[in-house]
Amino acid sequence: MDYRKQYEEWLTNPYFDAETKAELKGIAADEKEIEDRFYKELEFGTAGLRGVIGAGTNRMNFYTVRKATQGLANYIIKVGKQNCGVAIAFDSRHFSPEFADESARCLAANGIKAYIFDSLRPTPELSYAVRELKCVAGINITASHNPSDYNGYKVYWEDGAQITPPHDGGIMGEVKAITDFTTLKTMSREEAVKAGLYEVIGEEIDKRYIECLKIQVKNPEMIKKYQKDIKIVYTPLHGTGNLPVRRVLKEIGFENVYVVPEQELPDGDFPTVSYPNPEAKEAFLLALTLAKKIDADLVLATDPDADRLGVYAKDSKTGEYFSMTGNMSGCLLADYEIGQIKEKSGIPADGKLIKTIVTTNMADAIAKYYGVDVIEVLTGFKYIGQQILSFEQTGKGTYLFGFEESYGCLIGTHARDKDAIVATMALAEAAAYYKSKDMTLWDAMMAMYEKYGYYIEETTSLTMKGKEGLDRISRIMDALRAEAPSEIGGLKVLEARDYKLDTVKNFVTNESGKTGLPTSNVLYYVLENDAWLCIRPSGTEPKIKFYFGVKGESLEGAKALVKEVTEKELLVINGIN
Numbered sequence: 001m002d003y004r005k006q007y008e009e010w011l012t013n014p015y016f017d018a019e020t021k022a023e024l025k026g027i028a029a030d031e032k033e034i035e036d037r038f039y040k041e042l043e044f045g046t047a048g049l050r051g052v053i054g055a056g057t058n059r060m061n062f063y064t065v066r067k068a069t070q071g072l073a074n075y076i077i078k079v080g081k082q083n084c085g086v087a088i089a090f091d092s093r094h095f096s097p098e099f100a101d102e103s104a105r106c107l108a109a110n111g112i113k114a115y116i117f118d119s120l121r122p123t124p125e126l127s128y129a130v131r132e133l134k135c136v137a138g139i140n141i142t143a144s145h146n147p148s149d150y151n152g153y154k155v156y157w158e159d160g161a162q163i164t165p166p167h168d169g170g171i172m173g174e175v176k177a178i179t180d181f182t183t184l185k186t187m188s189r190e191e192a193v194k195a196g197l198y199e200v201i202g203e204e205i206d207k208r209y210i211e212c213l214k215i216q217v218k219n220p221e222m223i224k225k226y227q228k229d230i231k232i233v234y235t236p237l238h239g240t241g242n243l244p245v246r247r248v249l250k251e252i253g254f255e256n257v258y259v260v261p262e263q264e265l266p267d268g269d270f271p272t273v274s275y276p277n278p279e280a281k282e283a284f285l286l287a288l289t290l291a292k293k294i295d296a297d298l299v300l301a302t303d304p305d306a307d308r309l310g311v312y313a314k315d316s317k318t319g320e321y322f323s324m325t326g327n328m329s330g331c332l333l334a335d336y337e338i339g340q341i342k343e344k345s346g347i348p349a350d351g352k353l354i355k356t357i358v359t360t361n362m363a364d365a366i367a368k369y370y371g372v373d374v375i376e377v378l379t380g381f382k383y384i385g386q387q388i389l390s391f392e393q394t395g396k397g398t399y400l401f402g403f404e405e406s407y408g409c410l411i412g413t414h415a416r417d418k419d420a421i422v423a424t425m426a427l428a429e430a431a432a433y434y435k436s437k438d439m440t441l442w443d444a445m446m447a448m449y450e451k452y453g454y455y456i457e458e459t460t461s462l463t464m465k466g467k468e469g470l471d472r473i474s475r476i477m478d479a480l481r482a483e484a485p486s487e488i489g490g491l492k493v494l495e496a497r498d499y500k501l502d503t504v505k506n507f508v509t510n511e512s513g514k515t516g517l518p519t520s521n522v523l524y525y526v527l528e529n530d531a532w533l534c535i536r537p538s539g540t541e542p543k544i545k546f547y548f549g550v551k552g553e554s555l556e557g558a559k560a561l562v563k564e565v566t567e568k569e570l571l572v573i574n575g576i577n
Helices: 002-011 018-025 031-038 062-078 096-109 125-133 168-179 189-194 204-213 222-225 241-254 283-294 326-344 360-368 380-394 422-437 441-452 466-482 555-574
Strands: 048-052 086-090 114-117 137-141 151-155 198-201 230-237 256-257 298-302 309-314 321-324 351-356 375-378 398-404 408-409 454-463 491-497 503-508 523-527 531-537 541-552
Touching: 002 018, 002 031, 018 222, 031 048, 031 466, 048 062, 062 096, 062 137, 062 321, 086 096, 086 125, 086 321, 096 114, 096 137, 096 189, 096 321, 096 541, 096 555, 114 125, 125 137, 125 151, 125 204, 125 222, 125 422, 168 230, 189 204, 189 466, 204 241, 204 422, 222 422, 230 241, 230 283, 241 256, 241 422, 256 466, 283 298, 283 321, 309 398, 309 422, 309 441, 321 326, 321 408, 326 351, 326 360, 326 398, 326 408, 326 422, 326 441, 351 360, 351 380, 360 375, 380 398, 380 408, 408 422, 454 555, 466 491, 466 523, 466 541, 531 555, 541 555
Parallel strands: 086 114, 086 137, 114 198, 230 256, 230 298, 351 375, 351 398
Antiparallel strands: 048 151, 137 151, 298 309, 309 321, 398 408, 454 541, 491 503, 491 523, 523 531, 531 541
């Protein structure tokens, strides 16, 4: 793409509004910035769009959102589903309501009805609404946990999961086929409403969604017994979780829920954090201060679109609060939920626990203990949703629990994406259950390590921005793909899997095979001593990500080992130019 030509086109074409042109004129002396904004189209990937807000083809703005929606509309019409609607939600980020409205009006102009929420809603509720309203698709305007200058556009299909083959490729193809912005359709909101193609939704869907969550309560008697004793500190991090989290906790009986006041209200600037991510320690600073003040049992944080949940739990021995990784909280919930199913009704013979390829192997140990099958899928919760759909279509397989390391899980099948609202509810319930055993959730986690083994994981990444960064990430993957290492971090490589080439090579037996999973730019290495490493470029950020997992003889030993392996391998990766 000739970035200069594109820049001039946006400056001179009367199709683009005056505000956009003024912003672009302001960078006229910055050639590097012009190049970054126009050297490529903001890529419509397998989940949709995500990028920095601003004018340009490589930015999130009204025109790129309209183009994505036009491509989606074209695909919906092509598959003959234009008589079904599209549900639209949005979060607290800058321009989220406006981008949602833009999407709805573009769909309406194409004769497709839009159901748009009246105010911000969490991602899992959008997933629920798609199926509840019998829509063909869903759009969520959110950039999840990215910094405040980002926004995004997630696309869901009629099963309530983010788009997977063949629909992802079909929609991407339609978006890429659009070469002229002036061909994009839109209409006024008034016209769309008059035509019956623009409907605002809200409280009724909220009510049905919350009722679906409450059905998942396994131990109402424990909540009733300890609801006055459990103290919960919660922060929505200026995002969408505030109202639904408080509502569901109140309705199932918890009385002592303290919301961090400085982070309660929606704010696209995320003023109290530099990065609204519940994986980050800084996200919990205010919550932990409040927790210590009131002597809370549990500290919870949801990201801006409330699909990820971060957790701190109190150690009963020391009174200190410790962070749980996504693997830890996922395993804690998996063990609790499956254990309660076994106790209350018995585990179905075809029960399944679903995890991603970068999720802890403790999940396998839990599944083995309960006699449950494990299904492993690619990174991305949509693949877990895909498995649930398969269970429904074939009548084979019962979904028990699914989670991924990135702080996301799903209890129940009301949604087909990770749901931090239901996870918050379940952790509060688990806290009441373990209270009956004089244990905190941290105590329960330590008991699980003793029972299943000391599985510890580390996720790290290297950020490489711009075109140069993208090129370097590609070179690193190419170099590793060309020749598998014989050892990683001092540990011998036993097996190498290349999910892009769909190959598996066992270096112990010299046997070769296929991964059996969809194509993805991911490399995975099975190492000696129950260790593993997975490398993949991020699909939403300019990063290359590294996932390490080990099993140690003690918690301290496992942590030391994963740190050592991580540091050694990053030195090797940094040496690849």
